[in-house]
Amino acid sequence: MRNIDFDCKVVEMKNIIKKFGDFTANENINLTVHKGEIHALLGENGAGKSTLMNILYGLYQPTAGEIYINGEKVNITDPNVAIQKGIGMVHQHFMLVEPFTVTENIVLGMEPTGLAGKMDMKKAVQDVEEISKKYGLYVKPNEKIYDISVGMQQRVEILKALYRGAEILILDEPTAVLTPQEIKELITIMRNLTQEGKTVIIITHKLKEIKEAADYCTIIRRGKHIDTVEVKNTSEAELASKMVGREVSFKADKESKEKGEATLRIENLVVKDNRAVEAVRGLSLEIHAGEILGIAGVDGNGQTELIEALTGLRKIEAGNVIVNGKNVTNNTPKEIIENKIASIPEDRQKRGLVLDYTVAENMILENYAKEPFAKHGIMNSTAINKFAKELIEKFDVRPEDEKIKARSLSGGNQQKVIIAREVTNDPDILIAAQPTRGLDVGAIEFVHKSLIQQRDKNKAVLLVSLELDEIMNISDRIAVIYEGKIVDIVDAKDADENTLGLMMAGGGIQNEK
Amino acid sequence: GCGGGTAEEPAPAEEPTEEQVEEQVEEPQLKMAMVTDVGGVNDESFNESAWNGHQKARDELGFEVSYVESEQDADYERNLETLLDAGNDLIWGIGFMMGDAIAEAADFNPDQKYAIIDSAYDDTPDNVVGVLFKAEEASFLVGYIAGKMTETGKVGFVGGMDFPVIHGFHYGFMAGVKYANPDAEVLVQYADSFVDAARGKAIANQMYQQGADIVFHAAGGTGDGVIEAAREQDKYAIGVDMDQNHLAPDNVITSAMKRVDNAIFMIAEDLKAGNFPGGQTVVFGLEDGGVGIAPTSDKHVPAEILEEVAEVERQIIAGEIFVPDNKDDYDANY
């Protein structure tokens, strides 16, 4: 049973105000957390959650307001202070040094040292193994970060905090990248921690998790404190409406539909990853017109490589990709696009947008050389801007200005720009990779609608996502990918979370390792 | 920037004040000025020597003198013009690189007197004097000294870049060595750089290692390395253009001097005397002290050798010894 000590307020944040220039991210926010409690912070993107926690962790200085730790007023000038006060934070965007080992990442800043400032690696490794055992957070101390799964990376992040003796643990959107199993594990871990008398503050958009894990939940909207509720006597719907300020529908409504013939055929495809290891190993798949095929799988099972291969960004070692009967294996991205394959890349800022180009310029990334945007190599800005205006209008991109740089758009709006562009290309096949990562319910609703529209227009949609709910929500068929192979394909109707999760984790199939 | 970007060096701070002082005391004086080449005025070489000549003219003939330095090839013309506007009576271009620029300027300003060091014209304009030096004669003398003083029978020559002006030093030296010591061997290597001291040092080291005990350089900054090698190996080196003994008092036994200073001073005298040799090419050699060996030579070179050198000098002046300044002449005669 939970053991919250209500007499001991470990964290009290009073009337916190944070301004960035003229932009107010936090406006008089109050937050009280008791010892041993799991406290959820809920809010849309940009509501001010990370900002608030960054203030608690000393990364930002509040413009106004007071902070009390264990009843004592503190002035957290920088993370060192926070660490002294027993605060640890796992950031929304992982703070891991890729080429470093797990151990190096964990001990960085508190390295065990011998004489002449020489690092005592042996001791460091021992320490890491010790705490990872203690809290049941399994990691490989000597692996480099880029060699380990996202799940393990997350555990490394948590260990970083615990290694510094954190009593209060802040987790900023920790589950965004985890499988159902990993999420369950995480929840158990949080429970264990609270059993140990530690306190957990978790930021998330996922109401289900809040219901499952949290004791209390503070809702923030547009930087303002809306309410703090005891989770067990609230419903997900209630939380959601508090968060967005209106009712939201969860189930994406789509009427069933007969699928046409196979538009995209993938025949035992083999693709290598950056380290020249086979990531996709003889994968075969068919996607039909008028269906959404969802690929479910744990991150790092070849999804990225599969998509890059399909879009011509990565060399195909063996196998074929056939589009409308035409073999496009190892075609250039340009040729692929001309063969009416469009894609929403998983990393919108790396692949999807030229952040220093205007929204308009980004809207024509694939068609810049085509009429009416250009003629004989000369660009026609009026045509381009006109086109951009229409899309901004149609896809409700905010702010409504085609001349601002994509960089200054918010995550969700950046995603809208990409979707607008890709959908407008009127492709036969739309590949969507993690299309809703980091977006809030509102934005998610929109993305899902657009995907379903494509399907209803009798296009083939390939959806790759780590969010099992999303897959189950909008796919017609679900293919589970594991270690570069499709282990099984099921109809969305008769799919159930646990069996899928099991397959994603490599269960259900004998021949492995 | 990288490389020659900063090879620019103007007058010492105290210069102008002195000039102004003189301006007050002296009545209307002649003005003479020079444009250095990209080497800059403190190049320990002909630019510096030329400036010394100017200063001598200032101190002894009461000239008012100044100079402009060039950073790039392209600066020559406009620097000449800067001096023109400054109202100089005579403007010097220091170095063959300025040949074209001087001709151009002289053509446009027929009333302005110009002179150029190390360059001659097929038909020299009336307002220009070309000044040439028989560097080969001085080189012959130091070559003679080297030939006499070498104990290993091997001496070396390090050239800056492989082109005519340097060939004078090269073949004059070889001839001198052979004249003094027919079976002495001369190691020759060009550094293809006037700035790479490390390479000069490496080349000299190699020569000493191959048994040479005296190395003569005509290689500007690269020569610093040659002299350095001599110091380290405790061997002999021969300097060029100016008396470079001060760089390594124990090792630089002599220098093949090109008395640009004398030449400039003499032309200045002519100018003052009102017989400026316009339209001619004046060639300075041993005869008129335009070239010669360093005064400090007696520190290392035995007196009897110096006496022989004096005799050789006489013979060269008398035309009894032929001194080559290029490969063909050398091959033909030695």
Next chain:
Amino acid sequence: MKSKAFFEKIATYITKWTFGFSIISIILGFIIGAATLALAGFNPIEAYGIMARGVLTRPSYVAWTIIGSTPIILTALSVAFAFKTGLFNIGAEGQFMIGAITAAMVGYFVELPAIIHIPLVLISAIVAAGLWGGIAGVLKAKFGVHEVISTIMLNWIALYLNNYIVLLEGLRRATSQRTHEIQRSASIVILEQWKRSPEGREWLRGHDFFGDALRTPLNWGFIIAIIFAVIVWYILNKTTLGYELKAVGYNRHAAEYGGINVSKSMFTSMVIAGGLAGAAGGLHVMGISKSIASLAAMEGYGFNGIAVALIGGNASIGIVFAGLLFSALQYGGSKIQPALGAPSEVINIMIGTIVFFIAMPKLIKYSLQNFKKKRGAKNVR
């Protein structure tokens, strides 16, 4: 109190204006330069006076400044073009030399009527240097060789190539280390024949302005440089090529995803950059030097080009003005030597300072913000 508001206006205006920072940096550069001069015991006012007079007070002075600005404007355009497409072209220096070598050869060996000869020489210089720049592009695209290394190496190779070619028999002028002068038909000096002719001299003696201006090898190079500046601006901002190259420069991954051939773009970009620097070298030979000489060290056109590009904010117009300023500083600086005997490396110190402050607009922004109200200052963290 009123002045505060006033400063605030200025401050906000300047921080908005593209070249605002450059202007301030330039002013700061002059201040530091003055301090240095004073340190060396010279009267800065006097020195700057001489510089100003030495650059502005006569047609020929202005002409010299313009002449001097031509090559660095072009090398700056070269550097800026590469910058825009995400490449750092330290190689303008070598590309300049290749352009000059080519021009000297084509200008001397080929004999044609000027109307054909001039374009021919210029184009061959551009092409040769373009290919030279392209080498770095290929090395980067195909072998992943960092363009900074390759262009540095190529500079030195070009230097020795220059010295090799200058001394080739047939091209070299007897008893000298210069090549033969290019044919008159390849010269772009304005009215060259005429102003040498007796009647030309006669007329010029009568007309002070032109007489003075035409004493200099005033040539079409500057006009051509301006034209190139416009072309560069046009390519980068109005053409699909520019769109591709900039996309690669900003985010090669997105460009690749958008179907742009990244390797090809890098090559193209370096070719164009090389071509611009080559034009500088070519025009230099056709307009001023008429021949090339063996070089003891690099002349610095490329490196000065980098500075000019930065001062000009990598924008075409900016570069034209920065080039003129740079040239004026160098030319004016050469005049404080004979006049005052003041050390001319003060000029380099000034240029360095200007570039230094241009590197950190933030510093300027912060100091300006101190004019603004406390609140304004606090938000900057």
Next chain:
Amino acid sequence: MLDSLGFIIGTTLMYSTPLIYAALGGVMSENSGVVNIGLEGMMTIGALIGATVGFYSGNPWLAFLAAGMAGGGLALLHAVASVSYGADQVVSGIAINFLGPGLALFLSRIFFEGATMTKAIPLDNKMPRPIHGLLPRNSFLDLVFNQYATVYIAFLLVGVVWFLLYRTKLGLRIRAVGEHPRAADTLGVSVYKIRYLCVVLSGVLAGFGGASMSLAIVSNFRPTLISGHGFIALAAMIFGKWKPQGAMWACLLFGVSNGLVVYLGRSDAPFEISMQLLSMLPYVLTLIVLMGFVGRSSAPAANGVPYEEGER
């Protein structure tokens, strides 16, 4: 034959030494995420100060340290700009390359009556040659090992820098700051302090490099003494993939090819080859090696990216 080999090795060491210092400087600075193309300028000021202090004090070690400090001082400017004021590091580096030589000449005039060439330092006041005279003159071993102290120190420093970067906690922090400053920041590692330290150190090393020219290879400064060495060192550092040992090998490659240029160019060489063409060897060789054997070199992830503490 053996002597020729000895000569080439000896020349290689002489040529490589100044480059190694400067390249190590680059390694320090860029591993902490600050691009440093100002090495040339820092070497130049180092060379001038080294020669000057060496001449007046007669104490080479004092001179060497002074040169380091001079380089460090100039680097401090670079640090202020690129660390505190988020400057474009390339731009500020270029500025350093104008300021360094400018200042050097300016100071030279002050110290040497208006001359930009310093007076020669007597042999005994130059850097010592630890084992000078112990070995028979121009014997193989003598040619190889009878080097100035600066040469030995250079190679020693390669080891030191390697140990610092890969074996100490400071090194771990430096590399963390270079790879992912935000991560280091969130763990309470001060990105600014680390970067200041590294940039200044890089200047000190570059200053040493300059001094190793003016105190050992020759014994005076002239404006052309440092002509491009800083840029070659920069290339060597990239070539060496931002690692001290890698940079060292690159510098040695460059040195050996220069040794070969001199060796092959000697008058009794088996074949006749134009010195100009021969002089291209080091640069051509570098390019070929890069193409063939080295391939893509990858900088520290955050190299050149200004970091602002407390921004997202």
